[in-house]
Amino acid sequence: MTETRNRRLWWRHALSFLVAPVTMTVFIPALIVAWADIRLPAYDSPSTIGLLLVGCLLVAGGVGMLLWTVYLFDRVGKGTLGVGEVMGQPVNLVVHGPYRHVRNPMISGVVAILLGEAAIAASGWMLLWAATFFVMLTTFIQVWEEPHLAERFGEEYTTYRRNVPRWLPRITAWEPQASRSS
Numbered sequence: 001m002t003e004t005r006n007r008r009l010w011w012r013h014a015l016s017f018l019v020a021p022v023t024m025t026v027f028i029p030a031l032i033v034a035w036a037d038i039r040l041p042a043y044d045s046p047s048t049i050g051l052l053l054v055g056c057l058l059v060a061g062g063v064g065m066l067l068w069t070v071y072l073f074d075r076v077g078k079g080t081l082g083v084g085e086v087m088g089q090p091v092n093l094v095v096h097g098p099y100r101h102v103r104n105p106m107i108s109g110v111v112a113i114l115l116g117e118a119a120i121a122a123s124g125w126m127l128l129w130a131a132t133f134f135v136m137l138t139t140f141i142q143v144w145e146e147p148h149l150a151e152r153f154g155e156e157y158t159t160y161r162r163n164v165p166r167w168l169p170r171i172t173a174w175e176p177q178a179s180r181s182s
Contacts, residue, residue: 013070013080016081017070017080017081021081021110021113024133025062025110025113028129029114029117029129033126036125040120040122055115055118056116058113058115058116058119059112059113059116059120061112062108062110062112062113062115062116063109065109065112066110068098069099069109070106072096072099076090076094076096077091077093078091078092079091093157093160095164095174100170100173101164101173101174102165102166102167102168103160103161103164103165104137104141104166104167107134108167111130111133114129114130115127118130146161159176160176
């Protein structure tokens with residue numbers, strides 16, 4: 001309890017959440033909608049109703065995954081999704097919950113939200129934003145995040161990276177202890 005109070009992460013959580021996921025899933029899509037003058041389709045056909053339902057499921061699943069991963073960063077990682085000591089980056093490598101199946105479930109959640117928004121709006125512009133975001137984050141992850149995590153967590157991260165795929169989830173959850181004993 002004292003450790004958490006001393007870290008005062010609540011404002012760091014709020015700021016990192018606003019800077020990253022909210023900017024990518026709310027502010028930038030709102031700018032695209034305004035710039036491209038996107039109007040929601042008339043949901044009066046099976047195809048547009050199907051897009052709406054798929055979009056809502058993707059957004060709900062993405063928000064759920066995002067909240068779950070932020071919770072794990074706080075409780076297990078003892079930090080936020082921010083980068084650097086000021087923003088409270090996690091002090092522990094998070095290898096719980098969805099992180100036992102895929103290395104980037106937070107980004108998968110954000111991409112799901114963006115794809116859901118594109119489906120709801122039936123917008124190619126929104127779909128293009130989702131693809132652009134994914135390419136940018138994939139590049140960032142490969143160029144900066146993975147080397148940074150390897151430096152910070154050493155063999156623990158290297159073993160994790162060998163056993164858990166970046167994007168396509170494992171069917172079975174990875175058991176860190178099982179890898180150490182083999």
